[in-house]
Amino acid sequence: MITPALALLVLLAPYADCLGGPAERVCIERRRAHDRGDFPRMFELVDREIDIARLHRLLSPAPTVPGARRPLCQPIEAAFVACNEQLLDLDCADRRLDDHVALGCLDDPTQRARHDIMQAMRWRRRQDPVAAMVHLVAAEAEARETDDLHDLADSLALQAELAAHLGQRTAVRHLLAELDPLLAQLDIPARAHAVARTRNVLAWALLLAGESDPAAADPRPLLLAALPAFTEVRPNRSEADNVRLNLALAELQRGDLAAVRTWLDAVDTGALGDEGLLWLRLIEVRAALAVGDLELAARRHDQLAAVAARTSDPMAAWFVAWTQGMQLEAQGRPDLAIEAYARAEDRLESLTRALPGPAAVQLADRRPLSFADGTRRLIRAQLAAGAVDDALERARDARSRALRAVAPRCTAAGRSRDDLPAPGVLRLLYVRVTPRDRATGRAEWIGFARTHARVHARPLELPEAGSIDLARWSDALLAPFADELADARAVEVLATEELHDIPFHALPWRGGLLLERVTVRFDLDLGPCDASPGRAALVVHGDDPTFTSEVRAVQNALAAVRPVTALRPARAHELDALFSADLALAHVVAHGVRTPGGELLFAADHRLLLEPPLTREAILVAPHVPGLVYLSACTSSFVDAETLGGGLGLAHAFLLRGARHVVGAVDRIDATVTERFAVRFYEALAVRELDAVPDAWRAAYLKTRAELHESLEPDLRMLRLYAR
Amino acid sequence: MHDHDQPPFRPEPPPDDLPAAWLAAAAGAGPLEAVRAADLDLPIDDDALRDLLQPLPPDARARLAERCAAAFLADAPCDAPPPIPRKRRRWWISAPLAAAAAVVLFLALRTADDLDATLPGEVHAITALRAEPTQSTVRVEAGKWLFLECRAGGRPLTVVEVLAEPDPARQDTPPRSLTWRPHELGPDGGRLHIRAELPPGAWSLTCVVTEAGGDVRVRLAPPAAIVVE
Numbered sequence: 001m002i003t004p005a006l007a008l009l010v011l012l013a014p015y016a017d018c019l020g021g022p023a024e025r026v027c028i029e030r031r032r033a034h035d036r037g038d039f040p041r042m043f044e045l046v047d048r049e050i051d052i053a054r055l056h057r058l059l060s061p062a063p064t065v066p067g068a069r070r071p072l073c074q075p076i077e078a079a080f081v082a083c084n085e086q087l088l089d090l091d092c093a094d095r096r097l098d099d100h101v102a103l104g105c106l107d108d109p110t111q112r113a114r115h116d117i118m119q120a121m122r123w124r125r126r127q128d129p130v131a132a133m134v135h136l137v138a139a140e141a142e143a144r145e146t147d148d149l150h151d152l153a154d155s156l157a158l159q160a161e162l163a164a165h166l167g168q169r170t171a172v173r174h175l176l177a178e179l180d181p182l183l184a185q186l187d188i189p190a191r192a193h194a195v196a197r198t199r200n201v202l203a204w205a206l207l208l209a210g211e212s213d214p215a216a217a218d219p220r221p222l223l224l225a226a227l228p229a230f231t232e233v234r235p236n237r238s239e240a241d242n243v244r245l246n247l248a249l250a251e252l253q254r255g256d257l258a259a260v261r262t263w264l265d266a267v268d269t270g271a272l273g274d275e276g277l278l279w280l281r282l283i284e285v286r287a288a289l290a291v292g293d294l295e296l297a298a299r300r301h302d303q304l305a306a307v308a309a310r311t312s313d314p315m316a317a318w319f320v321a322w323t324q325g326m327q328l329e330a331q332g333r334p335d336l337a338i339e340a341y342a343r344a345e346d347r348l349e350s351l352t353r354a355l356p357g358p359a360a361v362q363l364a365d366r367r368p369l370s371f372a373d374g375t376r377r378l379i380r381a382q383l384a385a386g387a388v389d390d391a392l393e394r395a396r397d398a399r400s401r402a403l404r405a406v407a408p409r410c411t412a413a414g415r416s417r418d419d420l421p422a423p424g425v426l427r428l429l430y431v432r433v434t435p436r437d438r439a440t441g442r443a444e445w446i447g448f449a450r451t452h453a454r455v456h457a458r459p460l461e462l463p464e465a466g467s468i469d470l471a472r473w474s475d476a477l478l479a480p481f482a483d484e485l486a487d488a489r490a491v492e493v494l495a496t497e498e499l500h501d502i503p504f505h506a507l508p509w510r511g512g513l514l515l516e517r518v519t520v521r522f523d524l525d526l527g528p529c530d531a532s533p534g535r536a537a538l539v540v541h542g543d544d545p546t547f548t549s550e551v552r553a554v555q556n557a558l559a560a561v562r563p564v565t566a567l568r569p570a571r572a573h574e575l576d577a578l579f580s581a582d583l584a585l586a587h588v589v590a591h592g593v594r595t596p597g598g599e600l601l602f603a604a605d606h607r608l609l610l611e612p613p614l615t616r617e618a619i620l621v622a623p624h625v626p627g628l629v630y631l632s633a634c635t636s637s638f639v640d641a642e643t644l645g646g647g648l649g650l651a652h653a654f655l656l657r658g659a660r661h662v663v664g665a666v667d668r669i670d671a672t673v674t675e676r677f678a679v680r681f682y683e684a685l686a687v688r689e690l691d692a693v694p695d696a697w698r699a700a701y702l703k704t705r706a707e708l709h710e711s712l713e714p715d716l717r718m719l720r721l722y723a724r
Numbered sequence: 725m726h727d728h729d730q731p732p733f734r735p736e737p738p739p740d741d742l743p744a745a746w747l748a749a750a751a752g753a754g755p756l757e758a759v760r761a762a763d764l765d766l767p768i769d770d771d772a773l774r775d776l777l778q779p780l781p782p783d784a785r786a787r788l789a790e791r792c793a794a795a796f797l798a799d800a801p802c803d804a805p806p807p808i809p810r811k812r813r814r815w816w817i818s819a820p821l822a823a824a825a826a827v828v829l830f831l832a833l834r835t836a837d838d839l840d841a842t843l844p845g846e847v848h849a850i851t852a853l854r855a856e857p858t859q860s861t862v863r864v865e866a867g868k869w870l871f872l873e874c875r876a877g878g879r880p881l882t883v884v885e886v887l888a889e890p891d892p893a894r895q896d897t898p899p900r901s902l903t904w905r906p907h908e909l910g911p912d913g914g915r916l917h918i919r920a921e922l923p924p925g926a927w928s929l930t931c932v933v934t935e936a937g938g939d940v941r942v943r944l945a946p947p948a949a950i951v952v953e
Contacts, residue, residue, distance in 0.1 A: 544857055546871060546915070591857050609857070618805060634855035668853045670869050672917050711867060711919060 021071050023052040030075065035236040037271070039082055049075040050103070066146070069108035076100045080118050084125055086238075088275070088312070113142035113151040120158055123644045129162050136162070150194060153182050157201040164208035167370060167642050172209045176202065176217055189233075196229030197239070203246055210253045212370055214438035218254075223247045238276075241267045245276065248283050252290070254438075260287045267465060274311045278319070281307060285323045289330055297327050314369075318347040322374045327382075334381055341378035345394065348374070352405045371645065372398065376433045383433075383446065388457045392448045395431045399496055399644045400525050406648060407529075407620060407656035417527045417724075423452045426488035426518070428481065430460065430499050431644075441465065451479040456484070465498050474507040478514065485509070485518065489595050490694060492523040492723075500639035500646045501666070503717045505701065515701055517692035521661075524645075524714065524724040529658035531627035534582035537564040538626075540575070541589040550632060550675040554587050557682035561689075572612045579622035584690060586626045587678065588614065592633035592650075592665075606635050606650055616653035628690055629654045630663040630681070632674045637664025637720050655724040661693045662722045670715040677704045677719055843878030845913075845944035847930050852917060862950045864920045874931035875913025876944055881933040883907040886918050887943060891926035902929070909933070922952045 007301065018027035030045035052070035076099050083092035083504040097118055105111040116139035123131035143151035156179050163171035173206050179202055186195050199222040206219035225244050230240035244263045251259035264284065272280060281304035288297035301323055301419040308316035326342035348371050375398040382391035421427045427450040434444040458480040463472040477499070478485060485491070491514070493504045505520035506513055512519060537558045541547045551566055558564040569575045578586055590608035608631065619625065631637065631650055642649025648656075651664040663681070665674065680703045684696035705716055849862040850871040864870045874883060886904050890897040902918050909931075916931070930947035934940060 546852075589854075591854055593856055632854065634853055665854070668855050671852045671854055671871075672869070674854065709919070712869065 003519070019074065022056050023049045023071055023075075026052065027075065028368045030078065031234075034078065034082065035234065035238075039237060042082060043079055046075040046079040050099075054103070057182065066108060067110045069103075069111055072103055073100060073108065073111045073114065074106035075665055076103065076105065077114055077118060081121070084118075084121055086273075088125075090122075090125060093125070097122060109142070109146055110148065111138040113146065113148060113155065116142065117151065117154050117158065120155075124158070124162065129166060133159070133162060149182060149186055150191065150198075153179060153186060153190050153195075153198050154201075157198050157205070157649070160202055160205035161208065164205040165370070167209075167212060169209060169213050169642070170218065172205055173346065176206070185249045187246065193234045196226035196233075199223070199226040200239075200243055200246065203243075203250075207246060207249050207253070208370075210250070211374075212409055212435075214436050215441065218250070218480060220247065220250050223250065227448060237268055237271055241272060245279055245283065248287075249279075252283055252287055255290070257287055257291050274307055275313065277307045278304065278311055278313065278316060282319055284577070285327070289323075289326055292330070294327070294330055297330070301327055301702060314351055318344050318351070318371065318374070321347060323376075325374065325377060329381065330376070334385055338378065338381045338385065338387075341381060342394075342492055344374040345378060345398070349397070349401060352401050365503055373435065376431075376435075379431060379446065380433045383457055388448070388455050391446075391457065392429060392450060392455055395429055395448065396494065396525055399431070400430070401645070402643065403526065403648070403656060404523060417525050420452050424487075425487040425492060426451055426481070426484050426490070427492045427503075427523075428477075428492065429494035429496075430477065431496050447477065447480055450483045451484060451487070456481070470503070470506065470632065471508050472516075474509055477502065477504070478507060478509055483554075485514075488518050490519045490521070491522055492525075494523050494525055495639075496644045498641045500641050500643075504718075505698075505720070506717045513702075515698050519698050521694050521697075521721050522646075522724040524652065524655045524722065526655070526724045528660070529724065530624075531658045531660055532581050532583050532624040534626075535562055535584050536582045537562050537585040537587070538577060538580075538583050539564065539566040539587045539589065540578055540610065541566065541568050542591060542608070543570075544591065546671060547589045550589050550671070550678065553675060553679050554589075554682060557679050557686070558585070558587070561686045569611050574614055574619075575610060575612060575614065578614075578626075579624050582625045583624070583626040585628045585630075587630045588629075588632060588636075590614070590633045592631075592635045592638075594635075606638050608633050608636065608650065614650065616648055616650055619650065619653040619657055622657055623658045625654055625658045625659045628663075628693060629659050629661075630678060631665070632678055634665055634668045637662065637666050637722055639666055649719075651722050653723055658724075660690075660724060663697065663719060664722065665718040666720055667718045668715075669718045673704070673708060673712050673715040676707065676721065677701070677716065680704050694721060694723075737770035799938045840847065841904065841940075841942040843876050843933065843942045845874065845931075847875075847944050847946065847948040848873040848917075849929055849948040849950045862948075863953055864950060866920060866922060866924055866952050869917055869919050870947065870950065872916045872929055873913060874909060874916070874917055874933070874944055876909075876933065878911040880911060880936055881909045882936060883909060883914070883916060883931045883933050884941060886934040887930050887932050887947075888922055889947070891928075894925060897923065898927065900927075908936075919953050920950070924952050926951050 014593050018024050018031065021402070026045050026049045030042055030049060033039075033042040033045060050072060053075075057072070066137075075530045076096055080093055080096035083089045083096055097115075098117065100106075100111075100115055104205075106115060116135040120132040120135040120139065123129075123135065136155050139155040140152060140159070143149075143155055156175050160172055160175040160179070163175060172283070179198075179361055183195055183199060183202075186198075196616070203219035203222040203226070206222070209216035210219070215598070223246050227240060227243045227247075230236045230243060230436075244267050248263035248267075251257070251263065260283065264280065267280060269277070269280065281300055284300040285297055285304055288294075301320075304323065305320050321340050321344035325337045325344060328337035328340055341647045364600035375394065379391045379395055382388075382394065396584050427448075429448040429450070430445060431448075432443050432445050436443045442464075445462055447458050447460050449456045449458075460476055460480065463469065491504070495502065496505075497555075504522070505515045509517060539549045539551050539554050539558075555564050555566055567574065567577055569577075578588070588608060588610075590610050592606055592608055594606055605616075607616075612618075629651075631654075637651030638647070638649035640649070646652060649664075651662040654662045677700055681696060684699040684703075701716070701719070705713060708716060818831075822825060832858050850862070850873060851857070851862050852869045862870055883904065884906055886902040888900040888902055890899065900922055902921065904918060905918060907914060907916055918929075927950050928947035929950055930943045930945065932941050932943045934942075
């Protein structure tokens with residue numbers, strides 16, 4: 001429910017304390033201008049500080065020692081922050097960033113981390129978390145090199161904010177644990193102001209995390225520790241109000257509405273900019289709805305709509321429609337509420353599709369989940385109104401939204417697959433429709449069963465997340481649809497969030513496995529695309545002697561039916577063979593690993609160790625992909641349990657580019673298991689051909705299961721058949 | 725290397741009683757190797773029994789190891805009675821004591837590198853997971869599987885057992901036998917898929933081998949280090 005653009009409410013420390021020296025008095029005056037919001041005066045003084053510092057350097061041409069450029073670079077940074085964070089003047093910010101380079105700040109090792117932090121802020125403002133993260137990792141390394149704890153803290157706090165935006169709860173927790181002692185160590189009177197700003201950044205990260213994760217740490221201690229720095233140490237109304245708004249949001253998340261009012265009453269509304277005002281009204285509408293004051297909520301909503309119309313925040317229209325839906329629901333006007341929520345959905349759809357290119361992959365991965373509350377409310381309202389099919393279609397579109405945004409050329413009309421299941425096919429979709437309970441983490445889920453003839457929606461009683469008792473999952477997910485399953489010969493599973501981890505095919509059912517009754521495929525829910533038209537098969541493998549056995553066995557199994565070659569790519573262009581138009585089938589044998597450096601933020605960022613490594617980015621832009629791909633590697637079909645659509649692992653990337661079927665492992669897998677399964681699969685496929693992949697997959701699974709030692713069955717369960 | 729035509733491997737349940745080969749070897753009536761061929765890993769709960777299970781004196785261990793190694797290289801059986809310390813012979817008067825002494829031999833053979841007959845070779849542990857390639861020491865989850873590659877000077881051999889010995893610092897942890905069906909190694913050696921049914925900690929793994937048609941059991945050295953998590 002929070003947009004990155006609103007991160008402007010958090011102001012990062014532009015090296016707050018003035019240094020001694022010839023420009024000290026100008027610096028003090030510049031700070032005062034900043035604190036009273038007089039930016040023209042501030043910039044004038046910044047330029048004067050720069051002139052003095054340059055003149056001083058000319059007059060005393062001492063060799064540059066670490067820290068010598070600080071008097072020159074610090075005012076540039078202050079100006080950058082004002083442009084980038086407060087005035088939202090991105091051209092102005094870019095000019096200051098150029099100055100930072102042109103005036104030689106990078107020659108001073110103490111300024112390199114500052115420069116990377118500024119670059120990260122710049123990319124964050126442009127909604128490119130990947131580029132921002134690259135700079136933050138560099139800043140962290142530089143800060144550790146120079147032993148500058150403040151730079152380190154700033155870098156980690158911004159990483160926490162990015163992690164929160166992307167819903168990476170674990171990363172937020174780790175960063176908080178690292179920052180807590182660091183901030184305590186830094187907290188001396190001379191640094192109080194700067195440390196307060198870092199605390200505010202970190203608290204903002206926790207607030208973001210708290211919107212979708214009730215177990216996120218409490219940001220209030222950080223905010224309460226920060227506030228005195230802006231009211232007493234170095235009074236700054238804007239920054240103090242910023243902290244108060246954050247405190248109000250923290251109390252709103254915890255349901256203490258009296259405290260929300262107290263903090264909001266202390267905010268000087270007249271002094272807030274439009275972005276701050278937008279946020280204030282948003283909290284006020286939510287608080288009014290929480291106490292049931294519909295008249296006040298309506299008034300505040302009008303004010304919210306007015307300020308939203310003035311701002312450039314791309315999410316503002318979504319906030320307006322979302323809160324309007326809540327308001328109309330509270331007024332007992334469900335039809336209008338459905339319309340409002342639908343408008344919020346449409347806004348989200350257009351924003352997601354407009355994501356910038358390189359960032360789309362990463363952003364689409366997780367961020368839309370932060371805005372799923374509108375989707376959940378819409379589905380609930382439609383079900384309450386008896387519009388089951390409409391609710392199912394909305395759930396399908398929300399589930400595939402991020403995936404469609406990544407591969408627009410292969411999605412017809414920008415929507416989910418436009419068809420009814422064929423006779424005998426059962427489509428099962430599961431979706432959470434309420435927030436998680438703050439105390440128990442539990443929520444209400446709905447299961448949809450769609451057949452050619454009818455649709456049903458039923459509430460589900462799920463076991464606690466992480467339960468490994470497959471019988472309980474079978475009771476929760478299959479039993480409600482026993483009648484539909486009895487008539488089905490094939491099941492398409494459309495899972496969301498933690499249900500991506502459930503091995504539906506291996507759930508116990510009627511004395512055996514579900515797979516013994518029906519074929520099971522995990523579906524991307526996208527229409528057909530242009531897979532390669534060829535007939536040949538290619539076995540691509542990495543450089544590891546343990547792969548030899550599988551490569552030979554698979555070649556033998558495939559050779560009975562189609563021309564097959566093996567390839568161990570050794571140069572970058574050799575991997576292009578995988579994307580040839582001649583291929584119907586590719587079998588890839590490799591080690592699957594996380595992308596170095598990306599572990600913290602991007603859950604689905606895996607690649608296969610070939611030469612060059614096979615990444616999802618390469619797959620998504622491939623000229624062709626085979627119709628059937630088997631990724632015989634760990635985590636090759638990794639699914640992100642904190643997304644609606646499953647995230648963008650390698651298997652999904654192949655499907656998005658046009659593959660019809662992908663076999664992969666959602667987690668780590670034993671080499672002999674995947675080898676044995678692959679041979680059985682291709683043996684079965686030899687008599688069934690590519691049109692019957694789900695049947696061959698089922699036959700191979702059941703046969704392999706009977707052959708393997710029982711301790712290897714959990715590994716076998718990791719294999720999934722994905723389809724689009 | 726890994727033969728898919730063979731039936732799936734399933735571990736056999738341990739026998740209820742001490743194997744007859746132990747009793748025979750302990751009584752000096754059978755080859756020592758028969759003791760090691762009997763795959764069994766018995767916990768020793770009884771204090772009195774444990775007290776009896778003292779390791780052999782070092783000189784006796786060394787002589788035993790030398791003789792068995794020489795016999796192996798000469799392709800001759802190492803079936804001479806073991807050089808058991810005289811004071812322990814009186815324990816064999818009764819059957820229970822004979823069983824206890826057999827365990828003495830079993831443990832002594834397995835716990836001391838200088839005791840056992842070894843054959844210079846190569847033993848490598850390799851992760852069986854398709855995740856990070858093996859870098860240095862393989863780490864494996866208890867109960868999961870890994871590959872063990874064994875090779876000895878281009879000789880065709882048969883692996884009759886995979887032996888796991890704990891880190892020397894953990895003297896109270898007994899060695900384990902990771903039961904395995906006989907596996908022929910070609911001149912280039914071979915790769916076994918074995919299950920780490922071991923308590924957590926550092927372990928050394930090696931192949932215990934015989935030459936084709938022979939019954940002399942030696943282990944390849946140096947062993948491969950793994951960490952069970």
